[in-house]
Amino acid sequence: MEPKKVKESLTVMCEFVLPDDANTLGNLRGGKLIDWMDIAGEITAQRHSGMEAVTASIAQVTFRKAIRVGDIVTIKARMTRTFRTSMEIKVEVWAENRARPRRVRTNEAIFTYVAVDAGGKTTPVPGIIPVGEKEKLLYEEAGKRRKNNGTHP
Template sequence: MPQPKFARESVTVMTEMVLPNDTNTLGNLMGGRLLYYMDIAAAIAAQKHSNRIVVTASVDNVSFAEAVRLGNIVTLKAQVTRSFSSSMEVFIEVWAEDIPAGVRVSTNSAFYTFVAVDQTGRPIEVPGVIPETDEEKDRFASALRRRQLRLVLAGRMKPEDATELRAFLQVG
């Protein structure tokens, strides 16, 4: 098994300016464009952690809390929260900033899952994650429940086998 790495080693910060071709007819950043940015930032974090080629396996619920306007600066911060055999969960936070107005708002966050693959596309083992801060420890601890929920929803795990999720929900 590869040597574990600190969660902070995967931190990736990406910044983009919202230009006219990124917006819809209301002058807001298109949701698909934001998802594209999020996928790139999260993939870079996963690659930094695994030192491997990675592929997107899943994207959790993404809600758009605030509109991102033409001319805003979008900042994304991604970090691996936990790894499993060949997969990694990555948490992404997104902010929009109107620099002239001095306003910065949180627009959304999400969890992405990536799988590390070798040159032939086969899954390959990844390093464990060492959380240090309280926030990293909380995300690390809850990652197994999120993973089990993803697997149940995808039909790859039976609900009765999702022991961490069942304990969390206190389901018999």
């Protein structure tokens, strides 16, 4: 199985925050945002592995700024590292609106996905080739997280 470059599976998606997505304060509900982030992460995992992928964990979820009804949300998911059957993906979120036309970073999280075959059995995934300082740093950080949390999906 040949390793792949991070850019081959990079996913960027946009969502428009509607009233049904918000709480009574007019802020995007956290659960809705995590759902969108999970979709972007799963697309990245499936692009990389060429297989179905299931969410194994979500860690280090941060909520820096509220996202409001009417905001445009941009979600970027990138592979940070792969292991035998699992893939770690960093998902970052930005928001923008008419009053604030520049994007503001609002959220991020680390998702882990496991590749599975048609029968639901875990299956090996290709490695990644980190290119550039940022990708190499994310790759190293992912290795440290795995070592520190003791899980091996």
